[in-house]
Amino acid sequence: MAYKCIGIMSGTSLDGVDVALVDVSVDGDRIHFLHGISSPFSDSLRGSLMDLTRNETVNKEELVRMDALMGHLLSDVVEQLLAESGMAAKDILLIASHGQTIGHYPEKREQFGHSTAFTLQIGDGDILATRIGIPVVSDFRRRDMAIGGEGAPLIPLLDTFLFQSREKNRCSLNIGGIANITVLPADGSTATAFDTGPGNCLSDLVIERLIGQSLRFDPGGENARRGKVHDEILTRAMEDAYFQQLPPKSTGREYFDEKFLDFLLGMGRDIPFVDMVATVSCLTPKSIADALHRFVPVNHFPTELIVSGGGVQNLFFMEKLRAFLPEMNVVSSGEYGIDPDFKEAMGFALMGYRTMKGLPSSIPAVTGAGSGQILGKVSLTKEAFRFFQENGGNENPD
Ligand SMILES: Nc1ncnc2c1ncn2[C@@H]1O[C@H](COP(=O)(O)OP(=O)(O)O)[C@@H](O)[C@H]1O
Ligand SMILES: [Mg+2]
Known part of the structure; x- marks a missing residue:
């Protein structure tokens, strides 16, 4: 038994976005690649993202706008993947989206009496969920950082499943x-x-x-x-x-x-x-x-x-x-048998599935956090909300 999930990764190279359609085993410990798309960023998009990631001071409106825009750009690539693979939204259990890192600061800084690390990945998951009609898990790094971890790396769980011998x-x-x-x-x-x-x-x-x-x-x-x-x-x-x-x-x-x-x-x-x-x-x-x-x-x-x-x-x-x-x-x-361009996108698909199952994906010894965490934020769809409205609070649903 396996579920079809989509993983989206766009890394710090700012070269583009890699999207993978995979089967994840029901226990969330095996994964099989089905189809992938690498969509390069245009020079102007790359330039805008580059400015946001490298400038000490950024244009506030530009940052906020790019969060929404990336939500749309990621949705475009997912639509392309669905069309190419002949899949409809109802065939896919979930989308897991890493987002574009604007800044990652795992070293704690002291301010206003609090010492905290911080990170920001943009590409609004709500826009993806609304446009595609599939639940989305996004923003994977913060839960680990909230309990003192580095928020990275997160792919080691997938590496363990794929390669440990x-x-x-x-x-x-x-x-x-x-x-x-x-x-x-x-x-x-x-x-x-x-x-x-x-x-x-x-x-x-x-x-x-x-x-x-x-x-x-x-x-x-x-x-x-x-x-x-x-x-x-x-x-x-x-x-x-x-x-x-x-x-x-x-x-x-x-x-x-x-x-x-x-x-x-x-x-x-x-x-x-x-x-x-x-x-x-x-x-x-x-x-x-x-x-x-x-x-x-x-x-x-x-x-x-x-x-x-x-x-x-x-x-x-x-x-x-x-x-x-x-x-x-x-x-x-x-x-x-693991396409080097899609390994990380596969990893996020796996982690997104595990989140919906209530399983942790971070490894404490790796991120330095106290315990493994169920990662990410969930953007549900109308159908998923309706399911909870109809079944939630009903003690004897059968
Ligand atoms: N044909 C190639 N020859 C050399 N380097 C390449 C080639 N294709 C891609 N790359 C390198 O790979 C980078 C993208 O790698 P990727 O794994 O997508 O990184 P990220 O996860 O940071 O986006 C490019 O910026 C480039 O440096
Ligand atoms: Mg890349």
Whole structure:
């Protein structure tokens, strides 16, 4: 027995939105991919979102408007997915939508006598529920943060279901804007997971800055592959406080941002620009390998690295990962039948289902919160409300 659910993910790369139609097992512990759409953001939409995520001061009306607009844009992509897969709204149990992160600040700050962490994902779930006519679960990160967690990463539960093996220690790596790992011990103990640092974000920025405005990323990593990595700059970059911090930890593009890029570029003013592209890009595989060596206990050290996210397509990243981690077999999640572009969207579909079942999806050891939480906010539909009106409070519904 399985239910059809839709998961929506748009990550910090601001490249677009990935939507996956999946079957989720009735117990909420197995998932099967059926169909997916990746819808790229237009240059102007990307520009508006970029301004909201990187500027210290933002236009208030723009922020509020984009929350509603993203609700509509996500609805458009879901409509396209339903049409392509020949499904009607009544065939789908629920939509789970991560939303577009505008800011993620897991470090607590003290103000007005309260110490709190904070995060904001936009893309109004009520608009999705109203337009599509399917209940929506959205805003997955806040419940965990409300009890002191990092609110991230949340995908480790899916990684556990998909990849944990009794035969060997494995590690799942997602290279989105930020890179994160989930270590899956063969002895069956709980996964550990955290953000290792930059994924594609610095590589995308350096390409835009040094190669040209029309390129959003380094295709296949070809520019980085032409350059020579400057070890001294790389070593100094690796001294950054985030790489020293003990897990659990999470980060965002507001940390590995243009200022961080300026700092890196400032150290290499007189080196050829392709060398700078290679050096900046190399921080991604270097910090991933370093985090594994530094923070994973020897008895859990993985022999296999299963990579997902857009970064799989950057051959420079994959080659450097293999060079820095010669003891590990580095493969795409595609080798396990999981399309690297849709793993995270699948994860949110799974979590949305679990929320409606009243099951927790966060792993306390991963987010640092005190207990696993039932995540997200629910936007019901007219039909779902009617069901509760007709059946609610009736002690003998049969
Ligand atoms: N053909 C490619 N070659 C190199 N990098 C790519 C390619 N396609 C996508 N990417 C990278 O993947 C990123 C998008 O990855 P994604 O997993 O969607 O990240 P996010 O979850 O942050 O949105 C792009 O910004 C780009 O850096
Ligand atoms: Mg993306």
